[in-house]
Amino acid sequence: MNEHREHFLTTSIRMYSLYQTALSLCSVKRLNELIDALLPHCITAMDVATACLLTREGTIHIMGNKLRDLDEEYLRRQSWQASEGCIHGNLPSYSSYLASPILQETKYLGTLIVVDKEASAFEVEDFKRMTNLATITATALGNVYEYEDLIQKAEGLEEDIKRREELEVQxxxxxxxxxxxxxxxLLPRQSPQIEGFDIEGVCLPAQQVGGDFYDYVPLGDDTLAIVLADVSGKGLKSAMYAVLSYGILHAEAKFGILPSQMLWILNEDLQARIRERMNCAMCIATIDLNNRILHYSNAGIPYPIVKRGGGVFELKCNGIPLGMLKSAEYEDVEIELQSGDVVVFLSDGITDCPSKDDPEEQFYGDSQQLFSVIGGFDPNTNAQTMIHSILTDLRDFAGDNDQNDDITIVVVRVR
Incomplete structure (x- = not known):
């Protein structure tokens, strides 16, 4: 009775020990962590001097007290023979070894080997215990390999995403x-050289390129059209829309028609050609160079600013951007230019430039600085210097803020 009770207790303790071992090993996710936990347990559970794990890659990991002259190649050959079941034998300088395959169903994951039993030769119970350890190791090692495969796939996916992102950035x-x-x-290569006028322009593209452009279009011998445009959107699509607008403008601009008529023709043509939701803000001013009469029409561009004598005023004229509404109507404003007048055409990259002090609420066009700068122009100062003065004041207003929109200015100074 006592023998049965002792056998039952021994079996229960062994089963509980195996259960604890399984819990411990199967929670490990890395191979080095599994080896550090598994091999000491094998040495203790099997009462041996040395324990080894041969992985599926053929790498042998050894831990123990007696590692003298251990023939790893011999162990490696024996481990492959153990792929069908537990085997044992003798090693040079060692009393014995016991090897058991680590199988996940029929899939070979490696071999578990113990060497040099301390107390005596390996017995039947040792074979059972070794088989149980190999079974637990199979689950744990399978988990490790599965986790490492997932990590490898994740790293590969991360590399693929990174490569795709780099290609997209390029x-x-x-x-x-x-x-x-x-x-x-699209920008003019040189400014027009016209007696009685000093005309200069500049376009500074933002980091995210938009679609600003300006141009001078001769209409006969005594009329010049000045065009300033701002295409919606950014990048190549915006630039292509600007090219289209530029091409239609040059094809349709004719002597004898008013700026409002040019805008109407452009709007109808763009409406017929463009299917995407894009638009082009544009203003056109024609100057009768002999009579110094300026006609102006606007399709969504900030009002031009005129300096005359000691005063400054806006040339107010409203109209919606081209391409937004079929059969949109545009109006003309006429002004007789005088000697000393300065007319400044500008895009919303200037008026919408945020302040360095309050970038969410304060913008250059809302302040009085632009009017102050233009109002302070000396009529004898050339147009290029006037542009430089505006840009210098704008940069001081914006501080270190990024330039998020194109900046375009055209200055007409009447001598």
Whole structure:
């Protein structure tokens, strides 16, 4: 009776020990952590001097007190023989070894080996215990391999995403470069040299290229059209829309028609050609160079600012951007230019520039600084210097804020 009770207790303790071992080993996710936990347990549970784990890659991991002259290649050969079941034998310099395959169903994951039993030769109970350890190790090692495979796949996916992101960044950079070249190709190469007038312009593309452009279009011998445009959106698509607007403008601009009529023609043509939700803000001013009469029409551009004598006023004229509404109507404003007058055409990249002090609420166009700068112009100062004065004051107003929109200015100084 006592023998049965002792056997029952021994079996129960062994089963509980195996259960605790299984819980401990199967929670491990890394191979080095599994080896550090598994091999000491094998040495203790099997009462041996040395324990080894041969992985599926053929790497042998050894832990123990007696590692003298251990023939790893011999162990490796024996472990492959153990792929079908538990085997044992003798090693040089060691009394014995016991090897058991680590199998996950029929999939070979490695071999568990113990060497040099301390008390005596390996017995039947040792074979059972070794088989149980190998079974637990199979689950734990399978978990480790599965986790490492997932990590490898995740790292591969991360690398793939990173590579795709780098390619997308390169593509966007190339697109921005193409857009910037396209945009700059629309700008006039030189300013018009006209007696009695000093005319200069500048367009500074933002980091995220938009679609600003300006141009001078001769209409016969004695009329000049000044055009300033701002296409919605950013990048190459915006630049292409600007090219289209530029092309239609040059095709349709004719002597004898008013700026409002040009805008109407442009709007109808863009409405017929464009399917996407894009638009082009534009203003056109024609100057009768002999009579110094300026006609002006506007489709969504900030009002031009006129300095005359000691005063400054806006040339107010309203109209919606081109491409937004079919059959939109545009109006003309007429002004007779006088010697000393300065007319400043500008895009919303200037008026909407945020303040360095309050970038969410305060903008350059809402302050009086632009009027103060233009009002302070000396009529004898050239147009290029006037543009420089506006840009200098704008940069001081914006501080270190990024330039998020194109900045375009055209100055007409009447001598």
């Amino acid at each position: 593509r966007l950079r190339q697109e921005l470069e193409d857009a910037k070249r396209t945009q700059l190709s």
